[in-house]
Amino acid sequence: MKDIAKVCQRLFQMSLASLDEGATPIALGGDHSLGAGTVAAASVHIRRQGKPLGLIWVDAHGDMNSPASSGSGNVHGMPLAALLGSEPAELAHFAGDAPAVQAKHTVLVGIRNLDEREKEIVRAAKVTVFTMKDIDRLGIAEVMERALAIASKGTGGFHVSYDLDVCDPTVAPGVGTPVKGGLSYREAHVVMEMIAESGKMTSLDLVEVNPALDVRNTTAEFGTELALSAFGKNIL
Ligand SMILES: [Mn+2]
Numbered sequence: 001m002k003d004i005a006k007v008c009q010r011l012f013q014m015s016l017a018s019l020d021e022g023a024t025p026i027a028l029g030g031d032h033s034l035g036a037g038t039v040a041a042a043s044v045h046i047r048r049q050g051k052p053l054g055l056i057w058v059d060a061h062g063d064m065n066s067p068a069s070s071g072s073g074n075v076h077g078m079p080l081a082a083l084l085g086s087e088p089a090e091l092a093h094f095a096g097d098a099p100a101v102q103a104k105h106t107v108l109v110g111i112r113n114l115d116e117r118e119k120e121i122v123r124a125a126k127v128t129v130f131t132m133k134d135i136d137r138l139g140i141a142e143v144m145e146r147a148l149a150i151a152s153k154g155t156g157g158f159h160v161s162y163d164l165d166v167c168d169p170t171v172a173p174g175v176g177t178p179v180k181g182g183l184s185y186r187e188a189h190v191v192m193e194m195i196a197e198s199g200k201m202t203s204l205d206l207v208e209v210n211p212a213l214d215v216r217n218t219t220a221e222f223g224t225e226l227a228l229s230a231f232g233k234n235i236l
Pocket residue numbers: 032059060061063076163208
């Protein structure tokens with residue numbers, strides 16, 4: 001945890017410097033714990049403009065465990081808890097004492113793999129959750145309309161933290177914790193395309209690509225495509 005916190009602290013400083021230059025930083029990972037640094041940087045940057053930050057967390061998992069609630073102890077299952085609250089303490093205070101984001105400005109998209117305890121944590125946190133079931137029933141475009149509205153309302157923009165494990169393992173096999181029943185190739189792009197059209201993204205993480213588990217670099221290349229989509233490069 002100490003080493004991870006050190007990396008996050010560095011990433012926090014680098015992201016903040018980049019935002020202050022007027023750029024839109026992208027963090028490519030690697031372990032999703034890095035979001036504790038990048039989101040905190042976006043929060044500080046937007047707060048200086050007198051506004052709170054919105055957050056769109058695109059993921060198969062909730063990433064809201066604490067060291068006490070986590071069965072696995074995996075730190076990549078904890079960054080959102082640190083951003084919304086105070087645990088794990090090592091990752092929670094890059095943006096200062098107040099949480100980096102508020103639940104009312106936070107949306108999770110693509111969730112499908114919560115255990116009972118995590119379900120309780122996510123419900124108690126009062127963030128907005130769009131599960132894969134919601135995406136199946138409403139369609140990805142409607143879900144993203146709603147997600148963008150929540151992350152934009154009353155905020156100075158939003159950070160996007162995109163875990164490649166949100167995608168179906170058939171299109172993104174090279175992730176640490178694959179879960180069946182994820183976003184299709186096109187749905188994964190639509191998320192990014194609609195984010196690009198909104199013009200409100202402050203910064204982006206693309207994470208959990210694991211080259212050792214990847215199949216002929218498929219997932220890494222997919223991540224590159226998604227980054228281009230997030231900047232509107234694939235829109236006709
Ligand atoms: Mn994640």
